[in-house]
Amino acid sequence: MHGDKMLSERLESAELVHWPDCPFPLPSESEQSLLRQQALAHRTTAAVEYHPASDRITGLRSRQDADAVAGILRRFQNGILQCLSAMLPEYAAGWEVGPTCLHPEEEAIRSLGFQHRKDLLHFEQAQHEFSQGRRLLRVLVNLHPTESRVWATSEPFAELLARYQRENRLSDRSIEQWCQSAGWPRLWGAAQRGESAYDRFTKKLDHFLKTDDAFQDRARRRYWHFEPRSAWMVFADALATAELRGQYALEQTLFIPLESLRCPELAPVSMLARESAPARRLAG
Template identity: 25%
Template sequence: MIEELPITSWTGPFDEGVRQRAVTALESGAVLFFPQLPFQVRDEEREFLDTRVSDGRAKNISLDPSTGRLQATALTGEKAQRLAAMIERFGAGAAGLISALLPYRNIERARTSYRPVQVKGRSYSKISDDRLLHVDAFPTRPMHGRRILRFFANVAPPGSPDAGLRRWQVGEPFEDFAGKFLPRVSPHMPGKSWLLGKLGVTRGTRSLYDELMLSLHDAAKLDEDFQKTSPQEAVSFPPGSCWMVFTDQVLHAALGGEFALEQTFHLDIDQMAEPARAPLKVLERLSGRELV
């Protein structure tokens, strides 16, 4: 479930054995863990390791790398610019690492986020509670089978509660999970996806794949028995480490921690070394129908 890569460089070059191990583990549904790869917060950036940089409304501060627009921060002016620069440095570093470590020639860098608020003790509706095991699927962002790859860094400062650990649970393999839930999730409503697209609720129209992934996401979170009894493992990521995972494939729950950075990437499945491992292909195999 966890593949540890003791690399210390963000830029490589990495030898072929390391690159091969990385892509095989990642596509098989492991979490790639980099225990010796700290993201360096500079001295003058330490002031941003403070929950008050958040505007208190959204879970995360986000940066759109294509426009440089920063959202959900309480900071303004020069401070907001310096925070954006820190988040951008992380996002660019993650993109550089991925291009040196993984064989994907065409990978899209999506949003970068900064998560300064403690996970534990926040209150949510069940569907938006990421402390429950789930695979990522987003109501407003249809993927049409494209992959969601996420790269994280724990930047909690010394003296943080619980030693600054970011605590996750990681669940059973995607195919086991999907096999269990597919017969139970509600069937696609014809016309609904088209309507949501037309109304501008979704960016483009949801495919059957997107509807199914959303249903799986919700069904898993709402099933208390599954949350308690399905096979799962506790993992903790210490300050100064990074990790990367296909979050549309790997069941995960974030139970605790504060001060993490995250970069999302989107990937066409034809870029994968083994496209048959993509959730789209697994769901098409299990359901016996085309989903995009």
């Protein structure tokens, strides 16, 4: 509890929750040392990822320690899920567990293509599966032994949407239409199988924000310095973020369906549907 607000309400209201001392079980010192020895497979690889559905690991430059790293990430995931089930029981019954990630590279010096850059203020998306309107909950831990991980947070989704609409027309869709997944792949540039209209919109919004020089130069920012062994949790779809500096972090992704939320009206897909409601009334 924080004042009279529950943790779920704080998160759904675009609050970033920070714990100076990680409340989740951390890998042992020897396991952390092994994780810090890992390198990414390619320059553009986002992270080392453990995929629970297939029990496989991707993104490692060398497969020598693959089984050991997978075991560490699997145990870390299990520990987080056990803790979060007690902290957020309303989410636990309906969530889908996404990948557990290791970020071994220093963010400040990564050389990435424009569409992959995280140092710009951006709208976060799922990497390997589509959200289909579900909220994207991320939990992170700084494993660097001495250095903080630095983030910036900026405008919440409602303001990002208003900014987008000043230059772009928003499609007229209900929540169900925003969330509906596409069938088989169609022509080049059309929806991929499983991709929803909401997923396509979030890609457009992310590109719009990254290419908006005025937004990147003048948007308000709050800077966060996450100390070693600290943890933080945020709905990544709640606001614009930027990852500015830091090395060696663990990250867990969870997909939260609308029916599990305490305040579903605050979900981005709900806001999108409300924005198109006037157009639907006129059309009717």
